[in-house]
Amino acid sequence: MTPRAHLAALRAAGHLSDLDVHLADLMARLAGDDGPDLLYAAALASHRTGEGHVCADLAAVAGGPLVAGAADAPGTPSLADWSDALLRTTVVGGPADDAPLVLDGAGRLYLRRYWAYERELAREVMARAAAPVAGVDEDRLRAAVAAVIPADAEAPSPDWQRVAAVTAVLRRLCVISGGPGTGKTSTVVRLLGLLAALAADGRVQVALAAPTGKAAARLEEAVRTGRGLLPAGLRDAIPERASTVHRLVGVHRDSPRVTYGPERTLAADVVVVDEASMVDLALMAKLLRALKAEARLVLLGDKDQLASVEAGAVLGDICGDAPGFSPAFAVRVGGIVGEVVPAGSGSGDSPLRDGVVLLRHSRRFAAESGIARLAAAVNRGDDDGAVSVLASGRADVAWRPYVGPRAIRDALSAAALDGFAAYLEAVRAGAPAGTVLQAFDAFRILCAHRDGPAGVDAANRIVEDVLASHRLIRPLGPSGPWYVGRPVMVTRNDHVLRVYNGDVGIVLPDPRDPTRVVVAFPGPDGGGRVISPARLPSHETVYAMTVHKSQGSEFDRVVLLLPSQPTRVVTRELLYTGLTRARQRVEVWGSEPVVRAGVAARVERSSGLRDALWGG
Secondary structure (H helix, E strand, O other): OOHHHHHHHHHHOOOOOHHHHHHHHHHHHHHOOOOHHHHHHHHHHHHHHHOOOOOEEHHHHOOOEOOOOOOOOOEOOOHHHHHHHHHOOOOEEOOOOOOOEEEOOOOEEEEHHHHHHHHHHHHHHHHHHHOEOOOOOHHHHHHHHHHHOOOOOOOOOOOHHHHHHHHHHHEOEEEEEEOOOOOHHHHHHHHHHHHHHHOOOOOOOEEEEEOOHHHHHHHHHHHHHHHHHOOHHHHHHOOOOEEEHHHHHOEOOOOOOEOOEOOEOOOOOEEEEOOHHHOOHHHHHHHHHHOOOOOEEEEEEOOOOOOOOOOOOHHHHHHOOOOOOOHHHHHHHHHHHOOOOOOOOOOOOOHHHHHEEEEOOOOOOOOOOHHHHHHHHHHOOOHHHHHHHHOOOOOOEEEEOOOOHHHHHHHHHHHHHHHOHHHHHHHHOOOOHHHHHHHHOOEEEEEOOOOOOOOHHHHHHHHHHHHHHOOOOOOOOOOOOOOOOOEEEEOOOEOOOOEOOOOEEEEEEEOOEEEEEEEEEEOHHHOEEEEOHHHOOOEEEOOEEEHHHHOOOOEEEEEEEOOOOOOOOOOHHHHHHHHOOEEEEEEEEOOHHHHHHHHHOOOOOOOOHHHHHHOO
16 A cells, blocks of 8 residues: 555544645655655644644654554654654754754654744743842732731641742742632732732733633633732722733734734733633744733643643643742742742752742632542542542542443433523523523533534433423424523634633523523623624534533533543543532543543643753
């Protein structure tokens, strides 16, 4: 079989996309080289990027099949032979060359655009991490900490929220990472209060952002609540509005161009990005490029959550192994907060180590709660521990081993009738939109996959069928698919309407004309704002949603629906993210082999960013 025939067969079997094969063909034609080395490498680089990697790690593939698990996949040469063959072509070069594909010394093959993003981001991150913040009066800062962030007798010592806030004052780049309920957002509100207290006029130019509209709305809500914790004179210095990162930097639709960059930087003195684990490599590079040299950047997120859908696992790479503060910086921060702050045990001299703070104390889950113990076991890769918690019969954790599609239908039908009862009653009673939306967030079905018997599409059909059969909804009523009570999730940003990918709304009667319907979305102060269905951008029904789409959301009760067999999608990060969306109770529906395989599987995204930041 010829190399092109091999690629065609892999495409037909679903292991490669049309784009992968076309890019390989283009590179071969540009180079005048139809040999397997270039064709296979170019297809792999395209495919890996499509999977969320920044590059193709040829070292991990060399000497084995091009696609693991694929029948009749072609073999590949040793890394040395493969690298030599690629560098002899005109379309592959080293980092200093001008070629469409870049091969570095570690055997990582990049599409040039992603190599450029990675190199630029590494340079900007390291420069910002190493640049000292001048003019911080530590005596004034010490007094401000006492006034703005009073000591919490219930917090363990040291109080890492206070440590994080002080770190962000002292550093141009600060990453605050922690699980649900560890106080990332409240820490930032107090940090901004500190900066306002230190400013000569009590003012600081702040930009709040998040990767999605839904996450931005949640950030707004959290900041609005957190402002009440500040001394009265500082509250007005904290902005109430947040935007998407795309809008902040001025991303042009369907274009790599942005409004803000080195020639036109953002006016903000402080930029705060929530849910930073969802920000991909390209967008993070554009954000760093848009900042003033003296601006502070504060990244909030959970480094253990799923990474962005697009290329890169940027937050995880920036956090690295989080080795802890250097001894000198630990002493400096401890002197300001008035507590002993431990130095890290890790070695290395990356300036990033003094800018990464891990919040450890969760106020949402007690340390001994089932959800906390299960999430911790999953996070450390302890499959025995995870199965033990699942089987322990705890009040906040339930386990339903997978027993077939019919059982899923019956169980989901019962769960939907119970879980969605409160929101459907609120709809029937004509409750205000804000009340209906809050009731809807009491329960959600989260799926690992979109397709298949345990996927989002099937789950949404099952729920609609059972609710219709009990006359709780009327999907075939006069409004057609826009029946009263239908929950919808926007899948494309619309800046004019101010609805964004991931926003969830409920179809309700139009208050001005009950014969018509509108879609109500969360509005300021817990109310609702309405949009005509005819104006809504791309959307879908959302009784069930993927775990990826649930990031940044919280629900009282969650059903985590897993496939019948282990898959590449079900990983430690996916399980952890799904489990920690639940505030009060999580139900895991999946077999023991699927759970164990998921706990063992980690998302390993190929890139050179971690090595560039931390040394490799």
